[in-house]
Amino acid sequence: MTSENICKVSEYEDSIFYKAHCNCMSPEHEHCLELSYENHGGENKEICLTLYSDLAYYDIYGCKWYHKFWKRIKIAFSLLIGGHPEIHDCFLFNGEKAVEDYIKALQEGLEKLKSIV
Numbered sequence: 001m002t003s004e005n006i007c008k009v010s011e012y013e014d015s016i017f018y019k020a021h022c023n024c025m026s027p028e029h030e031h032c033l034e035l036s037y038e039n040h041g042g043e044n045k046e047i048c049l050t051l052y053s054d055l056a057y058y059d060i061y062g063c064k065w066y067h068k069f070w071k072r073i074k075i076a077f078s079l080l081i082g083g084h085p086e087i088h089d090c091f092l093f094n095g096e097k098a099v100e101d102y103i104k105a106l107q108e109g110l111e112k113l114k115s116i117v
């Protein structure tokens with residue numbers, strides 16, 4: 001399965017990996033989805049969905065350099081003191097097809113994993 005926003009990157013017997021791209025126009029803004037069948041032994045078996053993404057701070061377009069600099073200092077300080085930066089992330093899918101493709105990818109992977117449960 002391939003679309004503009006999401007594509008399958010690898011598939012194994014018990015897991016499938018997809019990569020989804022955001023419509024915000026930043027080529028680095030993406031996340032990876034892993035659908036996997038986890039067998040923890042005995043009756044403890046389940047299908048899992050894991051999302052992976054890199055935290056990144058994106059400057060607001062049109063923002064003055066000193067505002068960007070100050071925001072970056074605040075984020076670095078929150079990481080230093082609080083242990084985690086406070087970054088709001090918004091992942092965008094524009095259009096019905098992009099949303100449908102995302103859902104189809106999850107359904108496709110789920111159906112494959114259900115067949116081995």
Ligand SMILES: [Zn+2]
Nearest residue numbers: 022023024029
């Ligand atoms: Zn984005």
